[in-house]
Amino acid sequence: MSSVSTVSGADSSVSVVSASTTDTATTNANSADSLYNEFITLMVAQVQNQDPLNPSDGTEYVSQLAQFAQVQSTENMVTLLNNNAIMMDNLQVLTTADLVGQQVAVRTDAITADGESVYSGSIELTASSNTVTLELVDEAGNVTSIPLGSQPAGNVDFSLDSAALGLNGTYTLNVVLDEGQDYDPSITVNGYVQTVSIPSTGGASVVTIDGVGEVPFYEIASFGQKASS
Incomplete structure (x- = not known):
């Protein structure tokens, strides 16, 4: 929700848009970071509520964390490749622009x-x-x-x-x-x-x-x- 207020001066008025504090940034719920944060939250809750006399096997957590780290690494690599492709396209434009004549x-x-x-x-x-x-x-x-x-x-x-x-x-x-x-x-x-x-x-x-x-x-x-x- 945003509100608009008007500040008047001698010669003009300027509209100022104020963003409500209830607005939140949209995030991709399926991104590696979001899934990783959700996993950490669930893991902490599971550790806090586990049976002290029969604790969970810690190696399972380590294995899952390693899998998420691999997913994050792959996602970062894809992002890097996309950025490189954009950069190469921009370089090509700059190069070809000087070819005329x-x-x-x-x-x-x-x-x-x-x-x-x-x-x-x-x-x-x-x-x-x-x-x-x-x-x-x-x-x-x-x-x-x-x-x-x-x-x-x-x-x-x-x-x-x-x-x-x-x-x-x-x-x-x-x-x-x-x-x-x-x-x-x-x-x-x-x-x-x-x-x-x-x-x-x-x-x-x-x-x-x-x-x-x-x-x-x-x-x-x-x-x-x-x-x-």
Whole structure:
């Protein structure tokens, strides 16, 4: 119960809310601390009212106290993990906020060409290959092949001139290797971060990369320089 009184001054009045002394803070009756306090109260009552000629076994109390201590420890650990998760989300927000205008290499298997720009990236080979071909498949299923020749294991750089290649629209990227090499090499595409979005439902931040579109923050493979103003 609260009461409201008004203190008048020369120019204004201020409402003051007084909390009744009968108000009590709400607590979680199922929390480890509440259950522990309830157990201690019951244990003390049981000890005080036990038969002096046939006292209770003290080891039972010790065992129960140990169980409650374990429950408290687990609950504290869960709270700590939740706090750490919140802190990591906040750090991610602070980190991604400074990415706008910065060049990054992002893991992706698609690009969106505008018919004018040049797009660069790299293919990560885990083993050498006598033939490496980058295929760009448009939404109609048409394939544009970019032969990259024989390549050793490691990163293979590529460049796509969308004007010269007639690229306009969204393309899926595939890598064709020697016969028998049945793995999919990781592809990264370079681009500048245009915007950073923080999902209202939580989770990873989303960055918008020119030529790539929206990708989760964790798909960024490396960071480069800020764009020159």
